Amino acid sequence: MKFYVKTHNDIYAQIDLLYDKNEIVRRNIMSFQSPKGVFDILPCGTSNLWQLTKYWKYVEDSIHQIATDYGLKELRTPIFEQYELFVRGAGESSDLVVKKEMYTFTDKANRQMALRPEGTASLLRAFIENKLYSISTTPYKYYYIGPMFRYDRPQAGRYRQHHQFGVEVLGITAPEQDVEVIDLIFELYRRLGLKNCVVHINTVGDLQSRTNYKNALKSYLKPYFDKLSDDSKIRFDKNPLRILDSKDEGDRLILQNVPTIDSFLTPEAKNHFKKVLSLLDLFKIPYEIDAKLVRGLDYYNHTVFEIVSTLASAQSSLCGGGRYDGMVKDLGGPDLAGVGFASGLERVIQTMIDQNISIPEVSPPFIYFIPLDEKAREIAFDLATQFRHRKISCDINLQLKKLDKALKIADSLMSSFTLIIGEEELKKAVIQVKDMKKRESCFIPQKEILNYMQTLFSKNSFGN
Numbered sequence: 040m041k042f043y044v045k046t047h048n049d050i051y052a053q054i055d056l057l058y059d060k061n062e063i064v065r066r067n068i069m070s071f072q073s074p075k076g077v078f079d080i081l082p083c084g085t086s087n088l089w090q091l092t093k094y095w096k097y098v099e100d101s102i103h104q105i106a107t108d109y110g111l112k113e114l115r116t117p118i119f120e121q122y123e124l125f126v127r128g129a130g131e132s133s134d135l136v137v138k139k140e141m142y143t144f145t146d147k148a149n150r151q152m153a154l155r156p157e158g159t160a161s162l163l164r165a166f167i168e169n170k171l172y173s174i175s176t177t178p179y180k181y182y183y184i185g186p187m188f189r190y191d192r193p194q195a196g197r198y199r200q201h202h203q204f205g206v207e208v209l210g211i212t213a214p215e216q217d218v219e220v221i222d223l224i225f226e227l228y229r230r231l232g233l234k235n236c237v238v239h240i241n242t243v244g245d246l247q248s249r250t251n252y253k254n255a256l257k258s259y260l261k262p263y264f265d266k267l268s269d270d271s272k273i274r275f276d277k278n279p280l281r282i283l284d285s286k287d288e289g290d291r292l293i294l295q296n297v298p299t300i301d302s303f304l305t306p307e308a309k310n311h312f313k314k315v316l317s318l319l320d321l322f323k324i325p326y327e328i329d330a331k332l333v334r335g336l337d338y339y340n341h342t343v344f345e346i347v348s349t350l351a352s353a354q355s356s357l358c359g360g361g362r363y364d365g366m367v368k369d370l371g372g373p374d375l376a377g378v379g380f381a382s383g384l385e386r387v388i389q390t391m392i393d394q395n396i397s398i399p400e401v402s403p404p405f406i407y408f409i410p411l412d413e414k415a416r417e418i419a420f421d422l423a424t425q426f427r428h429r430k431i432s433c434d435i436n437l438q439l440k441k442l443d444k445a446l447k448i449a450d451s452l453m454s455s456f457t458l459i460i461g462e463e464e465l466k467k468a469v470i471q472v473k474d475m476k477k478r479e480s481c482f483i484p485q486k487e488i489l490n491y492m493q494t495l496f497s498k499n500s501f502g503n
């Protein structure tokens with residue numbers, strides 16, 4: 040059955056154009072603003088705490104640490120690739136294709152490109168193109184952090200540019216591998232202090248199980264075909280499994296009595312899932328079986344999962360993933376199994392904030408220099424550079440000449456020591472060292488200042 044459907048995204052595009060036109064008329068000035076659905080990550084100056092750099096750095100540092108603990112290697116891919124890669128990767132019935140969620144463009148040589156909407160297809164393309172399978176041995180375990188782009192209606196927790204931490208493990212069919220990746224992301228959430236996380240899990244079986252199930256599903260849905268949503272009508276032929284996770288109210292009513300996959304699983308598929316669940320029990324990872332969970336991309340087989348936090352206020356799905364045996368081969372590589380997940384960093388950080396999770400403050404500078412005239416600035420700038428080369432964090436006031444204002448800045452930066460060079464200090468060739476915690480000052484000869492501060496810094500680093 041063939042359909043032409045004006046997708047939601049065609050409509051969003053028209054709304055966006057109207058919005059931009061109105062903004063230009065309303066403002067009547069040439070000014071720039073970020074496009075709809077994207078955002079800045081800032082060191083300060085935003086009431087949206089999740090946009091503060093300190094959270095991003097903390098979460099990203101935790102990711103690099105856990106990746107090391109689980110033996111993963113980092114892989115970085117470009118943010119745009121051939122459009123066709125993502126169509127082949129995500130599948131014809133995925134939201135990315137059906138709902139036209141991809142940001143596409145034609146380059147100067149008339150090739151169709153897309154900003155990457157997800158990381159799995161790109162990572163596999165890089166793995167295959169660079170023949171990583173011939174350089175190292177199984178298991179091939181990789182992770183990535185980076186921006187992804189999806190043209191969707193922006194709302195809380197859903198953006199047009201979002202960031203993912205993803206993990207892909209290739210070459211291992213054992214169910215333990217599914218549990219290893221689930222445990223990894225669950226442990227990351229634990230380390231970040233997230234509460235009330237639950238794994239929603241299902242199996243979509245092997246090819247034989249799915250063929251049996253798809254036939255049963257189509258027989259069940261056929262009498263309701265005319266009542267299905269437009270997206271589900273498209274999926275009826277392409278991949279009826281995807282109708283199961285439709286958010287459309289009408290579809291959900293039709294699906295109330297739909298047969299579930301468990302009675303169509305082959306013994307192998309059943310055993311795989313049983314083993315996964317028994318290991319989750321062993322590691323005390325809370326889970327709920329969700330028979331309608333099939334996930335938004337077509338490439339999954341066997342285990343599929345999402346992790347939700349029951350306290351999250353906006354979009355509750357923090358992470359999604361599953362097994363995708365056969366995909367490496369489909370993209371032109373060797374016949375290797377695969378399993379992985381990706382977690383949206385915006386949602387993770389927003390949930391941390393919802394749950395009042397505090398993080399360590401970013402280290403303030405150890406030294407803040409206040410030179411009060413031209414000559415003092417020359418000396419201070421030279422010393423500041425030398426401190427930095429000794430890995431002692433140091434900032435310098437190159438602009439203000441008023442001591443009281445500069446001291447306020449030193450306070451706001453929370454520097455440990457402020458070094459002041461004014462007229463008097465220059466005359467005596469000394470530097471005033473102000474301990475900002477004790478609120479005490481002393482005068483140290485210029486020639487001794489490097490060693491003096493170095494000693495204080497070493498004591499401070501060892502907590503003395």
Ligand code: HAM
Nearest residue numbers: 157159196197198201356357358359360379380381383
């Ligand atoms: P996904 O479920 O499409 O899976 O996305 C993974 C996660 O990215 C979601 O759980 C969510 O946290 C976040 N996310 C997705 N779209 C948005 C958005 N528009 N705004 C904010 N956050 C979003 C994948 O992308 C698969 N590649 C995962 C995977 C890896 N499966 C196997 N390996």
